Amino acid sequence: MASALYGPEGFFVRPGAAPAAHFRTSALASPLFAGAIATLLCRLDAALDRPDPLDLVDVGAGRGELLQGVLAALPAQVARRVAPVGVEMAPRPADLPPAIAWAASPPGGVNGLLIATEWLDNVPVDIVEVDPSGRPRYLLDTLATSGEPLDPADAAWLERWWPLDDAPPGARAEIGGPRDAAWASAVAGVERGLALAVDYGHVRAGRPLFGTLTGFREGREVEPVPDGSCDLTVAVALDSLEHHMVLDQRTALRLLGVDGGRPPLALASSDPVAYVRALARAGAAAELTDPAGLGGHSWVLRWV
Numbered sequence: 419m420a421s422a423l424y425g426p427e428g429f430f431v432r433p434g435a436a437p438a439a440h441f442r443t444s445a446l447a448s449p450l451f452a453g454a455i456a457t458l459l460c461r462l463d464a465a466l467d468r469p470d471p472l473d474l475v476d477v478g479a480g481r482g483e484l485l486q487g488v489l490a491a492l493p494a495q496v497a498r499r500v501a502p503v504g505v506e507m508a509p510r511p512a513d514l515p516p517a518i519a520w521a522a523s524p525p526g527g528v529n530g531l532l533i534a535t536e537w538l539d540n541v542p543v544d545i546v547e548v549d550p551s552g553r554p555r556y557l558l559d560t561l562a563t564s565g566e567p568l569d570p571a572d573a574a575w576l577e578r579w580w581p582l583d584d585a586p587p588g589a590r591a592e593i594g595g596p597r598d599a600a601w602a603s604a605v606a607g608v609e610r611g612l613a614l615a616v617d618y619g620h621v622r623a624g625r626p627l628f629g630t631l632t633g634f635r636e637g638r639e640v641e642p643v644p645d646g647s648c649d650l651t652v653a654v655a656l657d658s659l660e661h662h663m664v665l666d667q668r669t670a671l672r673l674l675g676v677d678g679g680r681p682p683l684a685l686a687s688s689d690p691v692a693y694v695r696a697l698a699r700a701g702a703a704a705e706l707t708d709p710a711g712l713g714g715h716s717w718v719l720r721w722v
């Protein structure tokens with residue numbers, strides 16, 4: 419998975435392989451998401467007594483789309499203090515505004531907001547499958563089991579977060595230890611402020627019996643072949659991440675002013691143009707808050 423995503427010919431590092439061409443995320447679905455993050459950043463700015471600079475770090479920044487959207491949505495008096503940083507293993511995009519810094523790993527000393535939107539589902543993990551004798555074994559890229567016993571650290575993670583004691587042969591689990599470590603490392607860089615991970619996933623009471631490994635290419639779900647030709651994604655064990663609170667995206671966005679409710683019909687008569695605009699906004703908000711889609715994603719919050 420690491421090689422297929424981030425190796426020399428990996429999906430996320432190949433020239434011209436913009437993730438936006440292959441799958442739809444909240445950050446790419448509508449400017450309303452960036453606007454909500456801008457609202458969150460303004461509230462955080464006030465809570466931190468308006469620091470200068472106010473850090474904004476986007477981990478798994480793609481091509482910088484979310485950062486540019488947030489900066490555009492901020493009030494001028496806040497935007498002029500913001501120090502934006504995109505964190506991505508791909509090279510800096512040629513058309514990225516010079517005000518946005520670019521890094522291969524999350525920085526330290528963050529005083530503000532660190533956000534990771536659908537980053538953790540692409541942090542590589544090992545997958546295990548229960549063999550006919552009832553023991554979990556590592557799954558190879560051929561989708562056969564290796565027969566090798568689990569490392570003690572992986573076995574301990576499974577025992578705590580995804581026990582397979584009564585699972586039938588063929589059941590799978592995805593070992594989230596690397597995600598926990600990556601998230602903890604990013605959080606450790608926040609000196610004062612908030613770390614926010616937005617992703618799809620599950621908790622111990624509802625782990626999927628056969629795992630979640632899948633692939634995406636050009637907007638379609640495809641066979642997860644680990645050759646760099648497609649995105650490989652695995653849902654996140656949300657409860658194992660260091661956190662203070664977990665909210666569903668529908669709730670979080672409504673708290674930040676994004677609501678998919680239809681505008682009043684009376685507006686169609688009094689101001690048709692405003693009604694059409696409000697209707698378009700409601701449609702975009704509905705996509706972001708749909709519990710069967712993007713609205714079912716989770717917001718994992720850890721404040722410092």
